[in-house]
Amino acid sequence: MVDLxxxxxTRPGPAMLEAMANAEVGDDVYGEDPAVNALEAEAAALLGHEAAVFTPTGSMANQIALQLLVPPGQELLCDAKAHVVNFEMGAAAALGGISTRTWHVPNGRLDVSLVEPMINLPHPYATTTRAVAVENTHNIGGGTVQPLAELRALRExxxxxxxxxxxxxxxxxxxHVATGVPLHEYGRLFDTVSVCLSKGLxxxxxxxxVTDAERAARGRVLRKRLGGGMRQVGYLAEAGRFALANNIGRLAEDHARxxxxxxxxxxxGVCDAxxxxxxxxxxxxxxxxxxAAAAAEQGVRISALGPDWGRLLTHLDVDDAGIEHAVKVLTELVRDGRA
Incomplete structure (x- = not known):
């Protein structure tokens, strides 16, 4: 099965499993898991920050960040297709009391000129804007890379x-792999950064x-409150360390595929290369x-996200042979009109 x-x-390969099996672990709620501590330090250094907090999911990392930046009853600005307002179950409002407003852009690409008019300064009758969120790369936008110049303009x-x-x-x-922009150059433009180990890596x-030391300490409290306190989680952290050390550069293969x-x-006519x-x-x-159903019968899984749109994602568990099989199956379906 070619799962796109x-x-x-993706599933851990033999080398990652070996690293996990050999992890030195402790109780992370007490801050005593060596593998977690090492992972957090390594990730923080990569992104140009002081500290990091290991979380079970990206949604939790995002929501902790938003609660650190936006007090209840105040607002976050982001684009209308952002993960934080589409795929995190309304957590910003439900758990953080955070109001959100959105702007609309093609393919999720940041346009700072749309952001400034939306900012509400403190006022007796308006919801105060406290933070802006950006997604890079942008998932529903189609893996869009945010322009560095726009990110710098947003910081200013x-x-x-x-x-x-x-x-x-x-x-x-x-x-980072698509542009060559150093990870720390991206990271230093933001007060908080969430990064995922279980997607492309x-x-x-x-x-x-990933953030500064003071916010990280408060983030650990929020993580525990959200049910994210973990014990001997170093076995998973060691998988993350292996991923950071070995699987970033190879993302170029996924892009080519x-x-x-x-x-x-x-x-x-079904996509724009x-x-x-x-x-x-x-x-x-x-x-x-x-x-999607016809493709699955021939060993290719694709994601249908709406009545007339979906996506394909390449990753380390699909090699060139898998891609060629997917090309054969999908082109036959769309050519023959069975799509």
């Missing part, structure tokens, strides 16, 4: 208005909130659920 539904479907704008800025960097590794579970898929499918910047290919196919 998401880059979350936020500083001018006294706002905080959060990066949902679940796939920041892909942006192939760890079985885990994300990190995504382009191969897009270029094969573009002649049939020019929009593929990383490992995500957006599809536009009427009644795409039927296409």
């Amino acid at each position: 539904r998401s880059d979350t479907v 704008l936020a500083d001018a208005y006294g706002l905080a800025v959060h990066l949902d960097g679940a796939r920041i590794w892909n942006a 192939g760890a079985p579970v885990g994300s990190l909130l 995504a382009r191969r898929l897009a270029e094969a499918l573009q002649p049939y 020019a929009q593929v910047e990383t490992n995500v290919v957006l599809l536009r196919i009427p009644e795409i659920a039927k296409t």
Whole structure:
């Protein structure tokens, strides 16, 4: 089975499993797990910050960050397709008392000129804006890489208005590999950064909130409150350490395979290869659920996200042979009109 539904479907290989089995562990709630402590220090250094907090999920890392930056009853600005307002079960409002407002942009690409008019300064009759969130790369936008110039402009704008800025960097590794921009250059533009280990990097579970030492300490309290206090979790942290050390550079292979898929499918009008910047290919196919079912019967899984659109994601568990099989199956389906 060639599973292109998401880059979350990967499973640890033998070398990662060996690293996990050999992990030195302790009680992380007490701060005594050596593998977790090492992972947090390594991730913080990569992103140019002081500290990090290991969390079981990216949603938890994001929501801890938002609660650190936005008091209850005040607001976060982000784009309308952002993960934090579409796929985290309303947690900002339900758990943090945070109001959100959104702007609309094609493919999730940041346009700072849209942000400034939305900012509410403290006022007796308005919800005060306290933070802005950006997703890089942008999932539903199609793996969009946010332009560095726009990120710098956003930082300047936020500083001018006294706002905080959060990066949902679940796939920041892909942006780094696609552009060559150092991870610390991205990270230092933000007050808080969430990064994922279980998407493109192939760890079985885990994300990190990266920030300064003071916020990290408060973040640990929020993590415990949200049920994220973990004990001998170093076995999972060691998988994350292996992923950071071995699986970032190879993301370029995923990007090349995504382009191969897009270029094969573009002649049939179901995708735009020019929009593929990383490992995500957006599809536009009427009644795409039927296409997904037909493809699955031939050993290819794709993600149907709406009545007429979906996506393909490449990852380390799909090699060139798998891509060629997917190309054969999907091009036959769209060519024959069975899509």
